[in-house]
Amino acid sequence: MGKASDAVSGSSDPDVEDWVRSFRFPESGSPELPPHHPNCLGCGPANPHGHRLSVRRCGDGVHAHHRFDSRHVGAPTIAHGGAVATVLDDLFGFLLYTVGELAVTRHLAIDYLAPVLLDTPYTLRAHIHARDGRKLHLRATIENDHAHVVTTATALFLIVDIDHFLTTTHQPHHR
Numbered sequence: 001m002g003k004a005s006d007a008v009s010g011s012s013d014p015d016v017e018d019w020v021r022s023f024r025f026p027e028s029g030s031p032e033l034p035p036h037h038p039n040c041l042g043c044g045p046a047n048p049h050g051h052r053l054s055v056r057r058c059g060d061g062v063h064a065h066h067r068f069d070s071r072h073v074g075a076p077t078i079a080h081g082g083a084v085a086t087v088l089d090d091l092f093g094f095l096l097y098t099v100g101e102l103a104v105t106r107h108l109a110i111d112y113l114a115p116v117l118l119d120t121p122y123t124l125r126a127h128i129h130a131r132d133g134r135k136l137h138l139r140a141t142i143e144n145d146h147a148h149v150v151t152t153a154t155a156l157f158l159i160v161d162i163d164h165f166l167t168t169t170h171q172p173h174h175r
């Protein structure tokens with residue numbers, strides 16, 4: 001595995017620094033992709049409120065099978081749109097393993113084409129549509145068992161260096 005933390009600068013939070021130091025990119029041939037960290041809301045196995053998303057490489061992109069459950073209810077029987085956004089954002093976050101660079105969400109847009117139902121199997125896919133320097137333009141879909149696409153998403157992720165995760169003094173960005 002490649003190390004993401006060769007140039008770690010000082011951090012005041014030892015837990016964050018430990019996580020950053022232990023972060024590794026998986027081998028390029030490895031289909032299984034590791035969670036971003038144990039408590040990640042999207043994929044962390046130790047987060048009792050999380051989705052525990054399990055994501056694999058698929059060609060140049062990534063895919064996952066997922067069921068939303070009663071913790072994610074919006075309208076009765078339907079997944080909350082924010083829960084769907086969480087999962088898609090996290091799915092996009094797995095594409096960083098395919099580029100071998102650290103990246104974070106700058107912009108996320110979702111089209112909710114049909115309700116995402118609770119306790120129902122879905123297939124999620126994401127890929128890099130285009131790369132322009134630091135900018136990764138990403139696309140994703142959620143599809144039901146009848147191959148109907150119920151949600152589409154696009155995102156702009158920005159490649160960052162390791163210091164992004166160690167800096168506790170980020171300033172708001174004004175466009």
Ligand SMILES: CCCCCCCCCCCC(=O)SCCNC(=O)CCNC(=O)[C@H](O)C(C)(C)COP(=O)(O)OP(=O)(O)OC[C@H]1O[C@@H](n2cnc3c(N)ncnc32)[C@H](O)[C@@H]1OP(=O)(O)O
Pocket residue numbers: 004019020023036089090092093102103104105106107135156158160165170173
């Ligand atoms: C150990 C590791 C584990 C890694 C673990 C990773 C976990 C992933 C988890 C899932 C993903 C997440 O939830 S990530 C968490 C949520 N996201 C965040 O917290 C990020 C918060 N935002 C930021 O920190 C910052 O805004 C950054 C770093 C994203 C970008 O800041 P910046 O470097 O100053 O860049 P900025 O000027 O804003 O924009 C860069 C370029 O993008 C363009 N741009 C900006 N918005 C748009 C837009 N909507 N459409 C088109 N283009 C846009 C700008 O014009 C500019 O173009 P040009 O002038 O350069 O041409």
